[in-house]
Amino acid sequence: MPVKFDLYSNPEKEGVTSRKLHAKVISKGVVNTRNLGERVNQKCSLTASDVWGVLTALQTEFYNAFCEGYSVNLEGIGSFNLSLKCAPDVDPKYVSSKDIKVKGIRFVPDKKLLEMLNKVHFEHDIDDSRHSGNMEQADIIVKIDRYFVYNRFMRRADFEKLTGFNKSKALRTLKILVADGVLKNVGTVNMPMYIKNQI
Template sequence: MAEYEMQEMNLPNKEGKRILYPRLVLCGQADTEYIVKVLTRNSPFSKGEVIGLLRELSEELAFQMGQGKSVKLDGIGTFVPSLALRKDKEQETGEEDDTRRNARSIVIGGINFRADKQLLRSTNHNCDLERSQQKFQRSSQKYTPEQRLERAQQYLANHPFITVGDYARLNGLRHTTASLELRKWAEQSESNITTSGRGTHKVYIRR
């Protein structure tokens, strides 16, 4: 049984009324060890074979994306690599006398994932929802904006990118508030945060 809660959007609707939206309440994480255990429970494959297959799949994904391809796995989704500048390189402005960035200045900054429709349908089929007894939470005031920026910078020191959802969970913010604040940091060069990708594939990386 999964639970959901209704959270308030940061901005009201056109009539000035508050808007609530549903958010899934995560109750834990199914890690590799757990997934392998489940897959081998009623399978002719051993634990070592499943772990080896997952490792081979990971390496092949990395190789194909490193060759400039997206990877589509039927029933799972599509993986798309995105580029970013190395953290010690400045953005190219496109001006005639500006230094141009070469291949050594660019790295894979993140990998975007777009779920297959079948995965969405199957997840929805397996999702038996009930409303959480906890009341929805407004944006947390536990951290100041400067502290939230510092926490994001620390996160990026150990991860290739941060999403709006990551920033929201990290700082106890609603999704809309987190999106607006991350956008503000990306516009300030001193924050050392910029964007990579566009639309639903946009993530935030170290400048």
């Protein structure tokens, strides 16, 4: 079966007039550890429990390897290594281990895996409900004003319903509205709750 995809506009950048598109897979869901165990069990003598045990143990082995300064390479799959971050204004002369944080884990697929994926067939699946509409900030503010006539707080999900934006565009727009002083986050970074800023 072909893998379905759709095209999305890249986030707007200041000074860039032409909007570029990027393709994105429309995911059917997630294949979890149990699913992998059952699939591998059908292809070899290992039981689903054996596979689950190995995959679970990999977490500890990945952690140990990263803590010892190694990258991890799984033949036929790819290599994994830590991605780090630090404050942009850190002084190289006085930087310490406390200034360095783990940003994430970088994955580089194996050449053989990429060659296999070149055989994948794709199908364009168009669905307007997955796309955010365009709306001027003045129109957004009008909608926000109307919203707060009847509501004290606004969550991201409320803003999505109000504007029709998808999650990523809603987050970007809310960040701009907070920076411009239109909204104020009275919640936390992980659980924001917005109110209308009284200027």
